Amino acid sequence: MTLKIYADRMSQPSRAVLIFCKVNGITFEEIKLDLARRQQRSSEYKEINPLRQVPTIVDGRFKLFESHAILRYISCAFPGVADHWYPSDLFKRAKIESVLDWHHSNLRRGAVAYILNSTLAPALGLQKNPQAAAEGEKILSSSLEQIESIWLKGNGRFLLGSSKPSIADLSLVCELMQLQVVDEKDRDRILGPHKKVEQWIEDTKQATMPHFDEVHTVLFKLKAKLQEQRLSEANNKIESSKNTTLPSKM
Template sequence: MELKVYVDRLSQPSRAIVIFCKVNKIDFEEVGIELLKGQQLTPEFKEINPMGKVPAIVVDGKFKLFESHAILIFLASAFPGVADHWYPADLYRRAEIHSILDWHHSNLRHSSTGFIQNTLLAPLFGRPLNPQAAAEAEKVLSSSLSKIEALWLKESGQFLLGSNQPSIADLCLVCEIMQLEFADETDRNRILGPHKKIQQWIEDTKSATKPHFDEVHQTLFAAKVKLQMQRK
């Protein structure tokens, strides 16, 4: 199976796809799409994803798929070498993972993206910063982190749903939270500081996917340093 993965490693869901492929030894070609240059809006890329967003994949030159959750479910199902804990065969566990992924889009993802965009990144895309929108996003983000701790990070396991091994839901949500690395240390500590379970879960996910987690996030860390220098 020939797999092309179209990503920008500054994108949270893009990083989740790349890490998943590397951890599971899936052979793939990574095709970089630079969001800041608008490459996702070119006619060539829109033939792959008409929505003009990353990530997207092309399989065997003909099957095209976008939306990160759908991609991860496909990869976990299509490649027999993927360990069961990522996307369990048990239908009840799968349903629980789907529930978390559906919740993710309208809660954690929406709020984390809104906060980072409106405190830091909006000018890079030609938009003004919006402190009011950032404050509203932070409220939803903090509430989302509390819900993750209360509902899914159980004492019986290191990962979501009380599991001792990560699922695709763990990878998606942790990569989302890692976008807070862009934030000032004061903001990041204010948001993450009260959530000790979240902090430990992030470290456990890093450990379970090493060395690929840190390697894939190097692009994010480098961009953070560059942004800090520009702001000074």
């Protein structure tokens, strides 16, 4: 009876669950759903997850969705998971719960709104929305400020002053990795002022290598493709401005 994970690697909570299982040596079967092709809308998948979102796990007869709930469950149900991921100590665990709960209405809300409305909308058949992107950026920047001043306070390399990562580090860093697809100057504007956050992203990557990069490959490919598109659009603009400002040779 192998654990099944229904996931799209373009979805940041899907990646967190996949990386977590790989890092902890948990055998699983990955069932890929392509959200851009709306594969989560099939009637078969509705039986597995009526919310039609990813990730979902099926462990024997047990079905579960919501990535934080999945990470908690796997931490407790699979004996090989090291304690630092989801400590059994009541006080340490409660503090991690606090970060996980904070994530939803802060970092996640801001990052999703900004990245969708500034960059990913066309790929999902939607229109970019500059006002919604600006509102998202505001929440995202305030969340990064809070990560730096509150959750990364202390001497540890990870959240809550810890020397080893928890499921909260992995979940939040996978969220921030989504910024890879936006224009470099926008990413620098948003992440640049937060050196501690940048170092923590790097530390979490290193603690979960080589799985971190392997699971993010699809995101890195999209990043390269979008960069190429932007370059080509910029060149076209230069060309068309030359054509309108230079005298014609005809």
